[in-house]
Amino acid sequence: MGKHDHHEHHGESLAEAAQQNLEAAGEKWTETRAAIFEALAGFSRPASAYDIAELVSAARGKRVAPNSVYRILDLFVAKNLAMRVESANAYIANSHPGCEHDCMFLVCDSCGEATHIDDDALSSQVRGVAQQEGFNSIRPVIEVRGVCQKCN
Structure with a gap:
């Protein structure tokens, strides 16, 4: 994937x-x-x-x-x-409606922009860990806060 x-x-x-x-x-x-x-x-x-x-x-x-x-x-x-x-x-x-992926964002603490990223390997790993802990109906939400390249 x-x-x-x-x-x-x-x-x-x-x-x-x-x-x-x-x-x-x-x-x-x-x-x-x-x-x-x-x-x-x-x-x-x-x-x-x-x-x-x-x-x-x-x-x-x-x-x-x-x-x-x-x-x-x-x-x-x-x-x-x-x-x-x-x-x-x-x-x-969603710039590609109908295409379903887990929400993963890089959020800039300076300008507020959020970049959506798709990484099915990472999200499936998160889902796997959650399932091992007994979670059902999993909806990973991954947000990385930092400063974007434009604001650096």
Whole structure:
């Protein structure tokens, strides 16, 4: 297994891929969901529900409640359209919707950017250790905090 490449979507292509994956999962791609996904995908760093609510509210000219944004972000995470950076209580759009991997991030303490990495060998090793300890329904979340190359 190990590291591998897959097609990363950007911009309109990313929104289309997200819509296709959400609809394939039996969910509707509503105007609000589209606006929240577009806002999330526009951030270069992990975004909080409040960041997204503020941006979508300003764009629409009417308030969107953070609680509504949280519910939609939770759906996006459940359907693999977004990933949650646990230590920052923030989210990033999955640039390859439909491709499921354990969430592993390199999080910069200086600029706040989070780089998602896929390393199936590492995550399967973590899963194996957890299973040996009797854990079920394992969802590894691995976050490495430090300072990125740009901020060094």
